[in-house]
Structures are given as C-alpha cells and as structure tokens.
Amino acid sequence: MIDLPVLAGFLAIPLALALLLAGWRMVSGPSFADRFVALDMLTGVAVGFAALTTIATGRGTFLDIALGISLINFVATAAFAVFLERKRRQK
C-alpha cells in the first residue's frame, strides 16, 4: 500500500518549483497582461497546494480554502481585465 500523506508531502516539492516559476513570471513579465496570467497560474498552484495539504494533514478545512481561493481568483481576474481596458482608453 502507498502512504498517501507521505506522497502528498513529497509532491509539494515539484509544486513549490511551479510556484517559483510562476512567481518569476509575475516579477519579470514585460506587460501587465503577463503578470495577470501569472496570477491565474499562481491560483491554480495554490488550489493544488490546498488539495495536497488536505491529504497530508487529513483536515478537510483546507478544501474550503481551495474553494475560497478559486472564488477570489474569478473576481480578481474580471477586475484586472476591466482595469487593463480602462487604462488603454485613458491614453
């Protein structure tokens, strides 16, 4: 049998690498659109981290965090998109 909590703990390492890569794109992205795409990616990684933590610790509360992060992400993406278009019109 596989020990799922231990596996989840080890899988956090490649996921942390993904977090690092997306964070680098967010810092260095040449345009605003790149940063917002990186924010989308960071949300996916955060939901993945929450799922892994649920298995590693056995506490269901972390799934509620995943739901909350995905809810906030949608509102944030819509707001940033409107911000980008309005920024263009002001010029």
Place this chain on the structure above:
Amino acid sequence: MTYLAAVLLVLGTAFLLIAAIGVVRLPDPLQRMHSSTKAGTLGATLLLLGVILASNVEELGSTSALTILFLLITLPIGAQLLARASYVSGAQLEGLEDDPLASELERSVSKPKELAEDP
C-alpha cells in the same frame, strides 16, 4: 482506490509543473494564457479528484466537487476577459501579420522597449 488516488495526485502535480514551465517559456501573453488556463485547470482538477478518491468522508467529496465545478465554470470566462484585455492594451503578440480583429477592436500600439523607457 488508494493507487488510483496516488496516480491522480502525481498526474495533477505534473500538469501544474508543466503549466508553470509553459508560463515561463512561451513568448507572448496569449500563448502563456493557453498554457496556464488549460494545463493549470487540468492539474488542479486532477488533484481535487485525487482528494475525493483518497478521503472516505462525504463532506470532503462534496466540497471538492463544488470546487472543481466552480473552476471549470469560471476559468474559461476569466481567460476570455483577460485575453480581450491583453489584446486591447497592446501587449506584443508573436506572429500577428494580418490582424482579423483590427477592424473590430481598437488596439493601443505597443512600443519597443528602448522607446518606451526614453521620456
């Protein structure tokens, strides 16, 4: 059941890692969005499915299913909004010779970097 859950967890992590590599390596915002929304959504969904299979409690399963449903509904809408905004705001796009959207949407012209930094 445990083996299936382990396979789903490994696959989900692999997809998220591939999506992050794509976000760093691909050349323009729309292609990066292609990587982050498709592979990223698939990775997060696979991880949550793994949680459903690994847990025996029913409440965890319903919360995960709700999260998966919500991700699948909202991420395409968010990506569409963001793609339109990045086109309109004039991000540099690769391979855009004849632009079929040019007559439909007004697009701000993006300057090369040296010009943009000069006052």
